[in-house]
Amino acid sequence: MLTSPVWRTRIQLKILVSFAAGCMLGAAGSGLLLWVASGLVQPVPKEARVAVLIALTVGTLLIDVAGRADVLPQSKRQIPIEVFTRPPAGAGFRFGTEYGSGLRTYLPTAAAHLLALSIVLLMPGPRAAIVAGAGFGLGRAAMPIARAVNGTRDRWDAKLERCLPRIRAVVAVAGALAVATLAYGTVS
Amino acid sequence: MHVTQRPTSYGNSIGLRQASHPFMPVALAIAVLLLALWADAALAAWAAFGALAGYSLSGSV
Numbered sequence: 001m002l003t004s005p006v007w008r009t010r011i012q013l014k015i016l017v018s019f020a021a022g023c024m025l026g027a028a029g030s031g032l033l034l035w036v037a038s039g040l041v042q043p044v045p046k047e048a049r050v051a052v053l054i055a056l057t058v059g060t061l062l063i064d065v066a067g068r069a070d071v072l073p074q075s076k077r078q079i080p081i082e083v084f085t086r087p088p089a090g091a092g093f094r095f096g097t098e099y100g101s102g103l104r105t106y107l108p109t110a111a112a113h114l115l116a117l118s119i120v121l122l123m124p125g126p127r128a129a130i131v132a133g134a135g136f137g138l139g140r141a142a143m144p145i146a147r148a149v150n151g152t153r154d155r156w157d158a159k160l161e162r163c164l165p166r167i168r169a170v171v172a173v174a175g176a177l178a179v180a181t182l183a184y185g186t187v188s
Numbered sequence: 189m190h191v192t193q194r195p196t197s198y199g200n201s202i203g204l205r206q207a208s209h210p211f212m213p214v215a216l217a218i219a220v221l222l223l224a225l226w227a228d229a230a231l232a233a234w235a236a237f238g239a240l241a242g243y244s245l246s247g248s249v
Contacts, residue, residue: 182234
């Protein structure tokens, strides 16, 4: 079926917006679940929790340097193909919800694990856990958004592939900095 | 015949094509993170930390 470029752009925009909203909602849900799970470590003194988190941060950094994120716990199940049988916007939203939750996709770096550990061990409260989750969803949605905005999809994919090792290294360092500062704020 | 994909007009017309480099979301999130840590805005720092973690998973489904 032939459609005009304007109409096609509108459909793409609708799918992208619903996908991003789904990503943020799914990830915020995961953030909230992690906050609930953090109740289990509440009896542990905060100094001990921070010490454990710092040790685990070093561990995740080493895993990322070695490129062995596959040893970390993660779901082997993929998002089912049936998701795409819905109308485009609904499919985008449903796919985004599952994609953003981080529970049904392959995790090639330890960054998501570090974020989850930080929420559980620093116990920042439900608002911060939801905001961190929504940020995670926005980060996941940023790739297809930047790709669509660029317009040169094949070239953009090649550029991303070249940049990925550097992106992951920078994120690992920035993540460690964020953990250190947020942990300092928790104990001080 | 070699066919090249043209940039979308809406992205190109307002200069978004140059701003959509794969490193741009990382740079933005780090800027927000540093600003939030400096301003002691914990919620913004959590959001930026989350965004960085989410974007680092790009390329995987």
